[in-house]
Amino acid sequence: MLKEIFNKPTKWSVMKQLILKEVDDLIIGSLGIVAFISFFVGGVVAIQTALNLTNPLIPKYLIGFATRQSVVLEFAPTFISIIMAGKMGSFITSSIGTMRVTEQIDALEVMGVNSLNYLVFPKIIALLLYPFVIGLSMFLGVFGGWLAAVYGGFTTSFEFTTGIQTEFIPFHIAYAFIKTFVFALLLATIPSFHGYYMKGGALEVGQASTVSFVWTSVVIILMNFILTQLLLS
């Protein structure tokens, strides 16, 4: 499948429009939900950390530190990707699956179009912008944490920002974005595979979307484990 995606490319003038459409559907269309979840989860992480720091010897800046570490290292790249496996993944599987059951993919093939390149390649290219989504998630997560911690009366703005800067390791950002790139590739290909090779009717489209979500999540979790071992151990 992967070989065929890059084989016999679609005309650039057509491909350009397809990529822009996928950027709109997959990236722009996900910003709202990602922003909403990140902001509030960041806030909750900060509140939970603050509520658990009952020992007066533990400095309050740890709230900012814990929020940054949780959001940047795991929440934004991994858990947002799992949420996206549900949102983007099921959209990809169901849209390609519906094209399969309504013979639209056969129509492309009969016309001489490389349907895998036409359908999947623009998604892969569009998802190269996925790190921007995760970057936004990181920013809003930490910002939500700051708002919750400061305006909830758990710490001061100075302490929180001190925490954010404490023991900052730039490679952690690189690690998060390396994971994000890998997850973007998984988000584009696994749901496409389940949609493209599905058989049956409307019911099977629904089943394929569910199976695709499960497999994408499982592979993201496994890859997260492997990449963490490789990059941080």
Added chain:
Amino acid sequence: MIEVKNIVKQFGEQTVLKGVSTRFEAGMTNLIIGQSGSGKTVFLKSLLGIHTPDSGTISFDGRIYSELSNDEKRALRTEIGMVFQGSALFDSMTVEENIGFPLKMFSNKTPKEIKERVDFVIDRVHLVNAHHKRPSEISGGMQKRVAIARAIVNNPKYLFCDEPNSGLDPKTAIVIDNLIQEITQEYNITTVINTHDMNSVMEIGEKIVFLKNGLLEWEGSNKEIFKTDNEAVTDFVYSSELFKRVRKMYLEDDVK
């Protein structure tokens, strides 16, 4: 002209096509008929290259499909127009975009030239007020017209139709049949239609191929099908009382 020589297609243990040979001439409406499970769809999909036959050859004006390179196969496919049973229109595109799609993909025409050609075929299939509508917003009959327009927009040499009348009322079905026949003759296309519709057989069947259990049981024209004494054909075609009477009347007229 499409020439099929002894094609065999198996799925696991089941042999669906058991050595079918026939010839589809250009400028003629060629019909494939047969009971469900007789191998019609597999036969049509083999002609289209969606299924690869296990043996035998299919040649398009002398070009043997199985001997072509992948690029040559793709080039040949641009000469093929296909009308699918469910129309297979792209949901995300308007009628105009659906019809212009093959031109956008495979021609070097400017957007203005594409628009002109699309407008021409839209007129040719008698579609009105549908340019900017999506497939879900138009009727089944209009969807079939859009599918035909998309199939012919790139001046195909070969036109395949899978059950073009399914789901249509009898009047619209006749309009679609006549449209396909007119286009076939006008552009000298080799048209192959897979159908269950006996009205189509009687109206436009210039060559009819009858498949039974994966074998070519009978072939001939819509005139000859009235006279044939092949039991399998008469059982299938004249299974209804109405067609039995039509046949009787036709044969009596013929004797007079």
